[in-house]
Amino acid sequence: MASRDASPPMVNLPDGSSFKIGIVVAQWNPDITHALLQGAKDTLKKAGVKDDHLEVIEVPGSFELPWGARRLLTSAKRNAVICLGCIIQGETKHDDYIASAVASGIMQLGLTSGIPVIFGVVTTNTPEQAIERAGGKHGNKGAEAAATALQLAHLQQGDPSNKKTIGY
Ligand code: DLZ
Secondary structure (H helix, E strand, O other): OOOOOOOOOOEEEEOOOOOOEEEEEEOOOHHHHHHHHHHHHHHHHHOOOOHHHEEEEEEOOHHHHHHHHHHHHHHOOOOEEEEEEEEEOOOOOHHHHHHHHHHHHHHHHHHHHOOOEEEEEEEEOOHHHHHHOEEEOOEEHHHHHHHHHHHHHHHHHOOOOOEEEEOO
16 A cells, blocks of 8 residues: 555644643653654744743653643643653553553543643554654654644634744
8 A cells, every 4th residue: 555644734833932731751762752752842842832831750651641641730730731652562462551541541631631631652563663753754743742732722722813833
């Protein structure tokens, strides 16, 4: 089957200068997750998010991302929380269990809190596929997660004005 470009379109990033954002990042596969973190930070900065409006915490693995996100949601008023992790397929089904638990934990947290909680978790069959999604030929999924957080935070505020345009 021919490959197709599934990356999101150019988006208008809202002005993030008033947004308070939390990021929780997993320490498993740290080369990947720290590249995702850098991509997310760069995008938030481009949108005007202030350094002192951003809190970053680390958790051991992706399975702990929902716990970390909940901590960020309960410790301060925030406009969005971004979860960054990397789950790479192993010899067993462990990765499947982790990935589905994390996805449903993050979804549940967003729905129950009403605050956007973003799934910025790369799930791949190989380390190479993860590298391609952490600043390689498939972009940086941390940057995309940050753009999603900004869009949802903006929707939450209901203010359609003052947009800056960038791509990722
Ligand atoms: C145990 C485990 C495994 C096998 N693989 C990954 C992975 O690919 N990515 C990741 O973020 N975390 C992994 N972990 C760790 C779990 O997420 C979790 O930290 C432990 O099971 C402890 O709860």
